[in-house]
Structure formats: structure tokens, C-alpha cells
Amino acid sequence: MKAQLVKGLVVEDEAPMRRFLRTTLSSNGFAVVEASTAREALAMFSSHRPDFVILDLGLPDGDGLVVTRQLRSFTNVPILIVSARDRESDKVEVLDAGADDYVMKPFGTEELLARVRVALRHAASRQTPPSSVTVGPLTVDFESHLVWLSGAEVHLTPIEFKLLALLSKHVGKVVTHSQLLTEIWGPKSVEQTHYLRVHMAQLRRKIERTPARPLLLVTEAGVGYRLREPPV
Numbered sequence: 001m002k003a004q005l006v007k008g009l010v011v012e013d014e015a016p017m018r019r020f021l022r023t024t025l026s027s028n029g030f031a032v033v034e035a036s037t038a039r040e041a042l043a044m045f046s047s048h049r050p051d052f053v054i055l056d057l058g059l060p061d062g063d064g065l066v067v068t069r070q071l072r073s074f075t076n077v078p079i080l081i082v083s084a085r086d087r088e089s090d091k092v093e094v095l096d097a098g099a100d101d102y103v104m105k106p107f108g109t110e111e112l113l114a115r116v117r118v119a120l121r122h123a124a125s126r127q128t129p130p131s132s133v134t135v136g137p138l139t140v141d142f143e144s145h146l147v148w149l150s151g152a153e154v155h156l157t158p159i160e161f162k163l164l165a166l167l168s169k170h171v172g173k174v175v176t177h178s179q180l181l182t183e184i185w186g187p188k189s190v191e192q193t194h195y196l197r198v199h200m201a202q203l204r205r206k207i208e209r210t211p212a213r214p215l216l217l218v219t220e221a222g223v224g225y226r227l228r229e230p231p232v
């Protein structure tokens with residue numbers, strides 16, 4: 001019996017880019033459906049129920065940001081933005097609107113596939129949240145609130161643990177400043193990005209071998225932070 005393919009919806013108005021995305025995904029074992037406008041994206045989503053969406057921001061009849069908000073009003077499927085817009089505010093806006101990740105054009109095939117896999121893993125773990133997460137040498141246990149680095153226990157303050165736990169629940173995914181601040185300090189603190197700078201620096205001193213050149217806890221300048229598997 002053939003396993004059912006994981007299905008992606010590619011929303012992109014430029015035909016060569018759409019073709020590239022389709023070829024990349026289908027040659028890596030994904031089923032693909034396509035849309036070239038915002039209106040078509042919502043129609044294709046409803047009729048095909050994809051497992052993830054790859055979404056361009058500049059569409060002829062609307063903005064991918066609006067499509068993201070519309071999709072998020074009724075579905076949790078991963079949404080990956082692919083865009084040539086490199087303004088930090090564009091990234092922040094669409095991530096805060098509920099997109100899972102943001103990939104800058106031009107991007108490599110491997111980069112895109114890796115981000116798709118991370119987003120799908122993350123979606124699967126939303127169904128059954130794990131009790132602990134291991135990222136490279138780091139293990140975070142959400143139940144006991146203990147953290148280990150290469151087998152040795154790391155002592156974190158309650159705030160540091162909350163930050164690390166939140167990032168650990170979204171491994172590989174950028175979590176925006178406002179998501180971190182809102183979740184940990186509350187909505188009134190959404191502008192206090194210096195809180196993050198201070199506590200992230202402390203956290204890096206405890207979990208990074210070279211805190212000035214972090215391998216696990218990386219900064220997405222102007223956008224947020226990402227906890228990731230260290231490069232090999």
C-alpha cells in the first residue's frame with residue numbers, strides 16, 4: 001500500500017518560480033498543488049486541504065500577509081513565506097500574523113526543504129507536545145524544568161528557563177521579539193526588547209561554548225531569535 005504523500009500548496013504568481021518550487025517539492029516526495037493569486041490560494045486550500053503552504057507575499061490581487069491572516073483564522077497548517085522583501089518589518093509582521101517561517105529569495109533547495117521539514121515536525125508536535133526536547137548538546141525537560149548541556153545540568157533563572165523552553169518548543173523556527181515578550185513578560189512589555197538582549201546574553205553564557213559566536217541560540221536581526229540544531 002502506498003503511503004499518502006504530504007501535500008504542499010504553492011502560492012506564487014511568477015511562473016518560473018512556481019515551477020521551481022513544484023519541481024523541488026515533488027522530486028522530494030511531496031504532492032503539490034498550485035495557486036497564482038490570493039483568491040485562488042484560499043480556494044485551493046479549501047478544496048485540497050494541503051499539509052503545508054508556501055506563500056509568496058507579492059500577489060497580483062492581494063498581499064500574502066492578508067492570506068496568512070485569513071488562513072490562520074481557521075487552520076494551523078504550517079505557512080512558509082518565500083519573499084524577496086528583506087525589510088525586517090515585513091518579516092516581523094507576517095511571522096506575528098502566524099506564518100511559521102520566512103525564507104528570503106533567492107534561496108537554495110536544501111534550505112527550503114529543511115525549513116519545510118522543521119515546520120512539519122513542529123506541526124506534528126503541536127498534536128502531542130513532547131515532555132523534553134534535545135537540540136545538539138542541549139536537552140530541555142519541560143516537566144522537571146531541568147536543562148542539561150552535554151550531560152551536565154545547567155542552572156537557569158526562571159526567566160531564562162521560560163525563554164529557553166519557549167524557543168525549544170519551536171526548534172528551528174524564528175520566534176519574534178513580540179511573541180517572546182508577550183509570552184514571558186505579558187502584552188504590556190511588547191516594546192521592551194532590551195529585556196531580551198539582557199536575558200539572551202545570560203542564557204548564551206550558560207549554553208554556548210563561545211557566547212559571542214552562538215551556534216544554538218541565533219539572532220535573527222530585527223526579527224527575533226531561533227534555537228536551532230548546531231551546524232555540523
Ligand code: CA
Nearest residue numbers: 013056058059
Ligand atoms: Ca510575487
